[in-house]
Amino acid sequence: MALALQTFATVKDANTALKSAGTRYLGGGTLVVRAANEGDVSVSGLVRSTDPALSAIEVSGGKVRIGASVTMARIARHPELGSLAMAARAVGGPAVRNMATVGGNLFAPAPYGDFALALLALDATVNTDEGQTPIETFLAGRDDSRAIVTSVSFTKADSLRFLKVSRVKPKGISVLSIAVVLEQAADGTVSSARIALGCMADRPVRAKAAEKALLGKTLGQDGIAAALAAAGEGTAPITDPIASAWYRAEVLPVHLGRLLLG
Amino acid sequence: MAKVPVQFTLNGSEKAEFIDSGTTLLNVLRDKIGDTSPKGGCHQGTCGACSVIIDGELRLSCLTLAETCNGATITTTSGLAEGGVLHPLQRAFLDTFATQCGFCTPGMIMAAKVLLDHTPDPSREDVVEALSGNICRCTGYEPIIQAVLTAARANSQNAA
Numbered sequence A: 001m002a003l004a005l006q007t008f009a010t011v012k013d014a015n016t017a018l019k020s021a022g023t024r025y026l027g028g029g030t031l032v033v034r035a036a037n038e039g040d041v042s043v044s045g046l047v048r049s050t051d052p053a054l055s056a057i058e059v060s061g062g063k064v065r066i067g068a069s070v071t072m073a074r075i076a077r078h079p080e081l082g083s084l085a086m087a088a089r090a091v092g093g094p095a096v097r098n099m100a101t102v103g104g105n106l107f108a109p110a111p112y113g114d115f116a117l118a119l120l121a122l123d124a125t126v127n128t129d130e131g132q133t134p135i136e137t138f139l140a141g142r143d144d145s146r147a148i149v150t151s152v153s154f155t156k157a158d159s160l161r162f163l164k165v166s167r168v169k170p171k172g173i174s175v176l177s178i179a180v181v182l183e184q185a186a187d188g189t190v191s192s193a194r195i196a197l198g199c200m201a202d203r204p205v206r207a208k209a210a211e212k213a214l215l216g217k218t219l220g221q222d223g224i225a226a227a228l229a230a231a232g233e234g235t236a237p238i239t240d241p242i243a244s245a246w247y248r249a250e251v252l253p254v255h256l257g258r259l260l261l262g
Numbered sequence B: 001m002a003k004v005p006v007q008f009t010l011n012g013s014e015k016a017e018f019i020d021s022g023t024t025l026l027n028v029l030r031d032k033i034g035d036t037s038p039k040g041g042c043h044q045g046t047c048g049a050c051s052v053i054i055d056g057e058l059r060l061s062c063l064t065l066a067e068t069c070n071g072a073t074i075t076t077t078s079g080l081a082e083g084g085v086l087h088p089l090q091r092a093f094l095d096t097f098a099t100q101c102g103f104c105t106p107g108m109i110m111a112a113k114v115l116l117d118h119t120p121d122p123s124r125e126d127v128v129e130a131l132s133g134n135i136c137r138c139t140g141y142e143p144i145i146q147a148v149l150t151a152a153r154a155n156s157q158n159a160a
Ligand SMILES: Cc1cc2nc3c(=O)[nH]c(=O)nc-3n(C[C@H](O)[C@H](O)[C@H](O)COP(=O)(O)OP(=O)(O)OC[C@H]3O[C@@H](n4cnc5c(N)ncnc54)[C@H](O)[C@@H]3O)c2cc1C
Pocket: A024, A025, A026, A027, A028, A029, A030, A031, A032, A033, A034, A068, A069, A090, A091, A092, A093, A096, A099, A100, A101, A102, A103, A104, A105, A106, A107, A108, A111, A112, A113, A114, A115, A146, A147, A148, A149, A150, A172, A173, A174, B044, B045, B046
């Protein structure tokens, strides 16, 4: 069955069109067209907006706003996005990165969602015409989210660390991915920590217990031990052809440790 | 369902077609226009056999809806030879036995062409990265990597 595509100049008109049953927003199409090719008939209509604001990247002062239609390739080559570019580069191969958008990554089910993971560690805000939502709340409720995401915004953090573990290099699907943003006091102790995990649930999640266990500690073997022990708390890793839930749970502390000490 | 018009430039010539809304670019190129150089391997974005160049960027035609290409400039492997003379990449693929069954070849050549357009003197690593979204079941990749490096050298000799 064919997918009818409707294109609108404004997000407002596209949002109105999305209200009819069976319609979905079309980002880069790497997931939604793929599903249609595979025989998913739950989507009969696609809607997109060509509003240029959706394709803008604004960096001013320490603030960043990235339009939902911006592709991974554009982020990867942006000179001012630092380690966030690493997360964009971790998505798929070159052709996928030229298509995959920020908006689509927010909806990508595990093992995908590498970029959304970095945004979660950055505590980004997800913007729609209806308002602003903290990314953690957004991800938790995304299955019921209907409004078009227009952009994501966050405060730049040069301390963002990102790791994607995959078997096939350079391009491979994630065994697990980890993004960490730490702040350290003058004496080197951790004063704030956000740790986001990919593949440890059906969508990116925060490792809250590990974050708490890091506070006041220094980044050494002993200092991080409690955080590593707590890393898997509350997670429900996925099982797929890449790895089992058991394997993912076993190797999580090892990779988190490497990222924290690296 | 009513047909929708699409028009784009394919390998230097203007194309205009009426298509069913939601048709992939791969299907329009192959079934409507008759350019069978992009191959449908997986229709899932995983094999790269359908790779084409849209406005200078490598894209997967199996996941691209043709309507989103209105006004675009599209290059496929069938547009590379000029006046019966093979493109240096095509020549190199033949010379280094980088083609066996040939199913992956047009996609590989598209990915390699985008690389060489931006990075005329690539390292081996650059080549591996550029081809990382393309699967080959026959060659074991090494001859393909060598073909791309050979074509890059041939280009730089011609330019010198
Ligand atoms: C071969 C291959 C390899 C891949 N590898 C990776 C990988 O390594 N890491 C990874 O994270 N992902 C990977 N992906 C998955 C995917 O490409 C990315 O997650 C991508 O960012 C999805 O974005 P898209 O724009 O293509 O989404 P689309 O397919 O366009 O959309 C996906 C979903 O999001 C919704 N949506 C999209 N944009 C918006 C918006 N602005 N507002 C509201 N809803 C929206 C759509 O309605 C749809 O439900 C891979 C995909 C393929 C085919």
